[in-house]
Amino acid sequence: MSTASTAKLKEQFDAGLETRADFTIDQPLERYGTVDHAVWQQLYARQTALLEGRACDEFLAGVERIGLPSERVPCFDDVNAKLTPATGWRIVAVPGLVPDQVFFEHLANRRFPVTWWMRRPDQVDYLQEPDCFHDLFGHVPLLINPVFADYMHAYGRAALAANEAGALPLLARLYWYTVEFGLIRDAASSNGVKIYGAGIVSSKAETVYSQQSAAPNRLGFALERVMRTRYRIDTFQQTYFVIDDFAQLFRVAQTDFAPLLTQLANAPAYAAGDVLDGDRVITRGTRQGWHTSGDV
Template sequence: MSIASNANTAKLKEQFDAGLETRADFTIDQPTERSGAVDHAVWRQLYARQTALLEGRVCDEFLEGVERIGMPADRVPSFDEINAKLTPATGWRIVAVPGLVPDQVFFEHLANRRFPVTWWMRRPDQLDYLQEPDCFHDLFGHVPLLINPVFADYMHAYGRAALAANDAGALPLLARLYWYTVEFGLIRDDASPNGVKIYGAGIVSSKGETIYSQQSASPNRLCFDLERVMRTRYRIDTFQKSYFVIDDFEQLFGVAQTDFAALLKRLVAEPAFMAGDVLDSDRIITRGSQDGWQADGDI
C-alpha cells in the first residue's frame, strides 16, 4: 500500500536513525552505496519470478512500460537512469524516500508528478510478504505505467483531488479509489481467465495475488463504477474480496476529469459498503464463491 496511514513506521524511524539526510518533503538522495549484493540478488530473484509469472496475465501497457523504461533485471535500478526515460515521456519523475510518508506529503508529490519510491529492498525471507512497500513494490509495481500518458494523467489528477479530499475530511473516499485502481486494479480482456488482466501495483509485485486476482473463484470481479468504488471498504491483510475492472485506461482518463469537490461533498456522509458486498446495481463479471473469506477486518 502506498498511502501511509501514519508516518511513524518502524522502518521509517530506522532510516531517520541511520542518519540519512531527509528533506522537508521526506525525499532523500538515493543511497546507492547502501544497496549491497543481497539487495541486488533479491531484486534479480523477484524480477525474474514476476516477469515470468506476469506474461499473459498483466496488461500490455505494463509490459510496454517495463520495456520503454529499460528496467534492469540484474540489479536495483538507479533512480536517475529511470528518470532519464520517464520524465521526457510524461513529465513524471521518481524521488527516493525512506519509507511510507504522510498522506499530505504523498499527495503533494503526486500532484506535482513526482512518485515517491522507497529506496530499500526487502530481505530474502520476505519475498512473498512484506508489511510495507519496498523498492521492488514501488518501482517495479508502479513506475512502468507512469510512462503511459493516459495513466500518467490519471495519477496527476488523482494527486490533486486527494489534496482537496484531505482538506475536506474525505480522505477515505480517495484512499479507496487509489486502492481499487492503482494498487489492485484489473482491466477487461475477454480472452484472459475470468475476462480480466492485471494492472494494479499491489498485484503485479505479488506472486500470490497475481494468480488469485485473475484465476481464483473466491473474489468478486465487478465492473468499475466511480461512486461504488469510493464507497467500498477493502482488505490490507488478505487477498481482496472484490476487484473492480476498468474497460480500458481511457475510462480512468474520464475519472480524472471528474469534479471531485462536488462528488466528495455528496458522498462523504454516505454509508460505506463492505469489501465483499455485491449490490443489485453492480455489473458483475464473476460473482465470488467467498472461499477463505474472513468475516471481519475490512477498513
C-alpha cells in the same frame, strides 16, 4: 505513519541519510549490497515470467520502455532519464511510507515516491510495508503511459482537496481499487480480465489469486460504487473492480470531485465483499476463505 515506517525513518537519520522536509532523500546507491541485488533479481525474474499473459499490455510495455535492469536494484536517475521525457513524471527516493499530505503533494506535482530499501530474502513472498520492488516495479511502468500518468496526476490533486475536506477515505478507496488492485478488461485473457494494479503485479500470490481464483468478486468499475466500498489490507481482496480501458480512468480524472465528496460524505459504506443489485457482475465470488470482519 505506521510504527514500522517511523522506525525506518529513524534508521535513515541514524545512518546519516538526510531526509528533507518533503521526506525525500538521495538514493544511497552505495548501500545496496549483494543480498539486495539478489532479491531484486529473484523478484524481477519471477514476476516478469508470471505476468506474461496475465498483466495488461500497457504494463508490460512500460517495463520494456523504462528498461528496468533484471540483475540489480535500479538507479533512480536512470529511470527518470526514460520516464520524465515521456510523461513529465519522475521518481523520488523516500524512506518508506510518507504522510498522506506529503504523498499527495508529490503526486500533484508528478513525482512518485519510491521506497529506497529492499526487502530481506525471508520477505520475498510477503511484506507488510511497500519496499523498492513494490514501488518501482509495481507502480512506475504505467507512469510512462500518458493516459495513466494523467490519471495519477489528477488523482493527486483531487486527493489533496479531499484530505483538506476531511473526506480522504473516499479517495483512498479509489486509489486502492485502481492503482493498487485494479483489473482491466481484455478479451485475450481466458477470463476476460488482466492485471494492472501495483499491489497485484508485484506479488506472486495476488497475481495468481486475482486472475484465477473463484473466491473474489470481479465487478465493473463505477466511480461512486468504488468510493463507497471498504477494502482488505490483511488478506486477498474480496472484490476487484474492472475498468474497460485506461480511457475510462482518464474520464474519472476529469471528474469534479468537490460536489461528489460532499454528496458521499455521509453515505454508508459497503462491505468489501458486497454484490449489489446494480453492479455489473463479471464473476460472482464463491467467498471461499473470506473473513467476515476486518474491512478498512
